[in-house]
Amino acid sequence: MSALVTILDDEPAIREMLAEALQEAGFRTLAFGRASDFEAALRRTTPDLCLVDLGLPDRDGLTLVHRLALQQGASVIIISGRAQVQDRVTGLELGADDYIIKPFDPAEVVARVRARLRAPRQTAATGDTARFGGWTAHFDRFALEDAEGQETPFSQAEGAVLRLFLERPNRLITRAAMQEALGGTAGDSFDRAMDVRISRLRTKLREDPKNPRLIKTIYGAGYIFLGDVAWE
Template sequence: MSAPLVTILDDEPAIRTMLSDALEDAGFRTMAFARATEFEAALRSARPDICLVDLSLPDRDGLTLVHRLALEQGATVIIISGRAQVQDKVTGLELGADDYIIKPFDPAEVVARVRARLRRDSATPQSSETARFNGWVAHFDRYVMEDESGAETPFSHAEGEVLRLFLERPKRLISRQAMQEALGGAAGDSFDRAMDVRISRLRTKLREDPRNPRLIKTIYGAGYIFLGDVTWG
């Protein structure tokens, strides 16, 4: 079994070298790119386990790229950025990133975050990639939801993590703290707002009435509860 592949997209040569060296010393394979066009071309033949993406790119808007990676590729994305404002972090998480690391950083922290993300991704049995609930089929191997007519709606890796959490714990209250512990990331306003956005998007994709959702209920002051009947496999 080959080592996990981590791609690095950053226009600073020193950052690419530092991360490549640290990750390879930790046992990962790496591919590093200075431009988004080179990175996107490589994705036609490579399937990375983790994508490290800088937001300040010379040839493409980083946030747009993150959203496309998360939604169309179903990729696990960790943003590495010098943008330290809370709003940038929230926006990145809202657009589908799985984590956000602010520059300057210790490369050991990046290695630890990559390992933690891979542990969470591998913790779910690979045999449980399809779930049926209330007329929907969620295909976690392809990151799409299929309705009764066969029409498919894509979801991002980050949205898929939230959906899987609900489907694995139907009809049970899931607190904000439990979500943070299950999905990772630092607790706080940015995590809470990112979760709110992801849940809102899932409700929209499930064609829920935002004023009276049937499946994903908000229990104010406590958390969320998924009311569907779920069958895996």
């Protein structure tokens, strides 16, 4: 069965345009003009990816993005007329996988949806739980557990980056390799998204930002995760 993409935008013309482009590309779609209708539908179905406008009539779009990313582990692409850098940064920090500014070419949205859905959520070589450096990552419920059993949630987007590191410990991972493994469009937007997610992961792992112990930056080359990893 083809992937299901939900569209949440208060402009009927944009909903129709996106639905038509995605359906022509082979995706199934559900479109909504209000957050309340969208959230009601989530109780009955689980989309593979959500396209979310920030300017909704009945709910703050950023709050909804945060909930989708953290509570449901959904892949999220923001589509918004807000072009300020801070809006893009905030959206990525709250767990969005990508940010597309209006006006846009529907073909670009389709390409980014395809790239995001190509990014594997997990691989057959690993399980749902990884232990490393006093931490346990639970990918089935998107949570980091410390040695005392205290849990900190992470978004699906952050989890994809963390899984990539844990599957390739003690190996240099270049930006190009990250883009190939995680999907997305190469460029400043992708690089900024990775910077934000890695920074948030370091915070959740209680890393010293000036001298991180686990996720090291190799300037001009990429990143390396230091430590032994045990998968279950």
